[in-house]
Amino acid sequence: MTHLHNLSTQAIKIRQAFGFTQIDVAGMANVSAKSVVYFEQAKATVETQSVSKILSVLGIESPLITNPALRGETVRQTRKQMGMTLEDVAGMTHTSSKYLSAVENGKENLRIGQLIALLNALGINPLASNSELTQ
Incomplete structure (x- = not known):
């Protein structure tokens, strides 16, 4: 889960640079403090919707x-x-075709670890920027 670790490390650095606590970020992102803590620990079980809100705040x-x-x-x-x-x-990817269909159809709330594993398996950089994706 190198990508997840890199993303969570980046989030910690930015949060600390802003002087925010994990509880501050949770409040601003409207997620549980537990979600922020787990994301910062690079736990694969955090839902993408929570991660998305945390990233947006930061x-x-x-x-x-x-x-x-x-x-x-x-x-x-x-x-x-x-x-x-x-x-x-x-x-x-050791998932189901039903799961993949949900991903392809824009299902919003997935586990971050599963999503990153899927993207990695397809050779897609999970941390690609908009400009990298349009090249």
């Missing part, structure tokens, strides 16, 4: 995490470019 751009529609389209396009079916990717 001004961190990570569109594949914060934008479910863009995430879904990117996964679908990449999978098709690779000539893979939902079932192929499901087998490769």
Whole structure:
């Protein structure tokens, strides 16, 4: 989970630079303090919706995490470019085709660890910026 660790480390540095506590960020993001703590510990079980809110409060751009529609389209396009079916990717990522379909259709609330593992398996940088995704 290197990407998750890198993202959480970046968030901690920014939070501390602003002088915010974890509780401050939780309040501003309208998430539980537990979600902030778990995200900063790079726990894979935090939901993407909570991570998205935390990143937004801290001004961190990570569109594949914060934008479910863009995430879904990117996964679908990449999978098709690779000539893979939902079932192929499901087998490769130890998920179900139903889960992958939900991702591709912009389901908002996924576990951050599962999402990053899926993106990594498809060779997609989970931390890509908008400009990197449009190149």
